[in-house]
Amino acid sequence: MGDNKKKKGDTHLLEIVKKYNELRVPARASLWYIGSGGFARAIGALSTPIFTRLLSPAEYGLFPLYNSWMSVISVLVTLELGGSVLYRAYQKYADKKDELTSSALGLIGAIFISFSTLYFAFYGLIGKYTGLSVRVSIFMLAEIFASAVLSVYIARARFEYKYRAVALLNTLSAILAPFTALSLIFLTGVRAEARIYSSSIVAVLIALPIACIVINRSERLFAGEMWRYLLARSLPLLPHYFASALILKSIEIGIGRSHGNDALARYSIAMSVGMILTIVTGGLLSALSPWIIRKIKEGDTGRVRDFLLLVTKALSLVALLILAGAPEVTAFLAAEDFRQALPSVYPLEIGVILSFLAGALMSGCAYYERSFISSIPALVSGLVSLTLSLFLLPRMDYRFAGILPLCSYIILAVLTALLFKRMSGEYPIALGRCLGVIALTLGYATLLYLFKDVLISRIFLALPLLPLLFIEAKGIYARVRE
Numbered sequence: 001m002g003d004n005k006k007k008k009g010d011t012h013l014l015e016i017v018k019k020y021n022e023l024r025v026p027a028r029a030s031l032w033y034i035g036s037g038g039f040a041r042a043i044g045a046l047s048t049p050i051f052t053r054l055l056s057p058a059e060y061g062l063f064p065l066y067n068s069w070m071s072v073i074s075v076l077v078t079l080e081l082g083g084s085v086l087y088r089a090y091q092k093y094a095d096k097k098d099e100l101t102s103s104a105l106g107l108i109g110a111i112f113i114s115f116s117t118l119y120f121a122f123y124g125l126i127g128k129y130t131g132l133s134v135r136v137s138i139f140m141l142a143e144i145f146a147s148a149v150l151s152v153y154i155a156r157a158r159f160e161y162k163y164r165a166v167a168l169l170n171t172l173s174a175i176l177a178p179f180t181a182l183s184l185i186f187l188t189g190v191r192a193e194a195r196i197y198s199s200s201i202v203a204v205l206i207a208l209p210i211a212c213i214v215i216n217r218s219e220r221l222f223a224g225e226m227w228r229y230l231l232a233r234s235l236p237l238l239p240h241y242f243a244s245a246l247i248l249k250s251i252e253i254g255i256g257r258s259h260g261n262d263a264l265a266r267y268s269i270a271m272s273v274g275m276i277l278t279i280v281t282g283g284l285l286s287a288l289s290p291w292i293i294r295k296i297k298e299g300d301t302g303r304v305r306d307f308l309l310l311v312t313k314a315l316s317l318v319a320l321l322i323l324a325g326a327p328e329v330t331a332f333l334a335a336e337d338f339r340q341a342l343p344s345v346y347p348l349e350i351g352v353i354l355s356f357l358a359g360a361l362m363s364g365c366a367y368y369e370r371s372f373i374s375s376i377p378a379l380v381s382g383l384v385s386l387t388l389s390l391f392l393l394p395r396m397d398y399r400f401a402g403i404l405p406l407c408s409y410i411i412l413a414v415l416t417a418l419l420f421k422r423m424s425g426e427y428p429i430a431l432g433r434c435l436g437v438i439a440l441t442l443g444y445a446t447l448l449y450l451f452k453d454v455l456i457s458r459i460f461l462a463l464p465l466l467p468l469l470f471i472e473a474k475g476i477y478a479r480v481r482e
Contacts, residue, residue: 040174041279045333047178048272051195052334054185059192060338061261062136064268066196068249068256069130070140072242077115077141078108078148079234080241086155087290089229098218099226101156105214106221107230108148116141131256136196143200146207153210158286166286169206176202240362240375243382247408250382251401254389259398263341267398269334270341273326274348274402277319281356284311289363301426307479308360308429309437312353314472316441317465319349323448324462328455342452344402346445350438351402354409357434361416365423373423377415381408410438 052060079085081104093100119126119141123134132140150169157165180198184190190197215221252271256264295304322329326345358377365374385408393401417431444461451457 040170041276043174043178045272047182048269048333049335050178050182052269052338055191057262057265057337058260061256061263061265061268062192063195064252064264064271065131065256065261066136066140068252069132070144071245071249072253073140074144074147075238075241075245077112077144078151079111079230079238081108081148081152081155081230081234085230085234085237086152087158087293088233089226090156092229093226096226097156098214099220099223101152101214102218102220103223103226104152104230105149105211106223107227108145108152109221112141112145112148136193139193139196139200143203146200146203149207149211149214150203153214158290172206173202176205237375240378243375243378243380244412246382247378247385247412248405250386250389251393251404254393255398255401258394263398266338266341267344267401269330269338270344270402271348272333273322273329274345275352276322276329277315277349277352280318281315281352281359285356285359285363288360292360292363296424301424305427305429307476308357309433310472310475310479312357312429312434312437314469314476315353315356316350316437317469317472319353320441320444320448320465321462321469323349323445324458324465326448327452341399341401343400343449346402346449347406348402350441350445351406351409353438353441354406354413357429358409358413358416361413361420361429365416365420374419377412377419380415381412384408384411 086100086104089100089104090097119137120134123137127134127137130137154166154169177195177199180202181195184194184197252264252267255267292304295301323346326349327342330339330342330345362374385405388404388407393404414431414435417427417429421427448458448461451461
């Protein structure tokens with residue numbers, strides 16, 4: 001009897017392995033990215049209840065403020081070279097990948113030194129505005145540079161579909177950062193800055209050996225032709241990346257400035273729950289971007305359109321299932337004093353879907369290499385977000401601030417789709433149907449929010465979503481097998 005069960009188990013395992021091996025490389029990469037991203041998010045989720053119970057809201061709020069400024073400043077320091085720019089560069093310099101990788105590090109290093117010099121030369125003005133001390137600023141800049149080194153290495157790994165290496169780095173960072181932060185709190189007495197120091201230290205320790213390996217393979221940190229190529233394609237995209245960072249981060253910075261770090265701490269918990277879906281969308285986007293570019297190059301936009309509609313439906317159902325348990329997840333993550341911004345979870349979760357669509361469409365726009373025009377959707381939506389954070393946010397209840405980035409993401413997704421239509425002559429997504437799915441999702445999410453205090457009602461609302469998700473998942477799997 002036991003032997004029969006073991007044989008059945010072995011057969012089942014072999015079938016899973018066989019199905020995995022039948023998947024195309026981009027699909028395997030997506031599974032690894034989602035898996036490692038999910039593990040990293042799970043570690044973060046498990047560590048968050050510890051920090052929210054060890055630190056007061058004002059102490060906890062320093063870390064999201066730090067992360068917000070780091071996200072905005074890193075765009076200026078790194079030029080976001082780890083994105084589509086490097087992917088296109090690896091296509092152009094396919095026979096000089098080692099030299100390209102090292103010269104990209106050299107370019108980032110040169111910009112980093114120049115920016116750091118200016119930052120501390122004008123620190124009196126900058127520090128007053130950001131609220132970050134000199135010591136915290138040093139750790140922030142160190143982490144920005146280390147993260148840039150990692151992004152360059154990861155860009156190459158993704159280009160070559162070395163997804164296991166990317167997954168290993170994600171996992172390693174996820175494990176070490178909270179462990180180091182807790183060690184600092186208990187061993188040194190550092191409290192508010194513990195997570196900042198640990199995040200920076202771990203990033204630097206991982207990036208240093210990678211930088212040494214890259215430089216050892218090719219010591220050419222300066223390559224005039226490659227620097228010109230990278231700058232020519234990254235500088236016009238700088239407004240896009242800067243504006244994209246502003247969509248979320250200007251709201252967080254605005255909450256910190258107008259409502260205080262304690263309010264920001266509570267909103268950051270809502271962000272943690274509201275951005276859970278990025279576990280899936282981050283991995284999907286990493287794997288889909290090269291595929292989208294290839295399909296556009298082949299003139300097969302129809303396949304991209306059909307697949308993105310399927311993914312939008314599936315993501316909407318997953319988002320609603322997450323929102324069905326949002327009050328319980330929030331209660332698990334944080335002490336009662338941190339839970340006041342629960343209303344923001346609902347629009348933030350739906351905003352992730354729109355952000356994914358905009359990112360996928362932007363990958364398609366990158367194929368046409370019309371960088372400045374490609375930046376227009378992000379510039380408009382970033383400007384809207386900044387305007388809302390400056391003029392509306394100080395006058396509204398911060399608990400509902402999640403509505404503001406949702407508005408910006410709607411604008412971003414629609415304008416990016418329209419831009420692609422202008423470039424290629426056809427829509428890369430079924431725009432009307434996708435917006436219809438988002439509208440239905442918003443309505444259902446509102447219903448879930450109205451029953452936030454009644455668990456049994458939310459369970460009944462969630463049950464019909466499961467078979468629908470199964471159907472959409474089967475459709476996606478069938479397309480992947482093709």
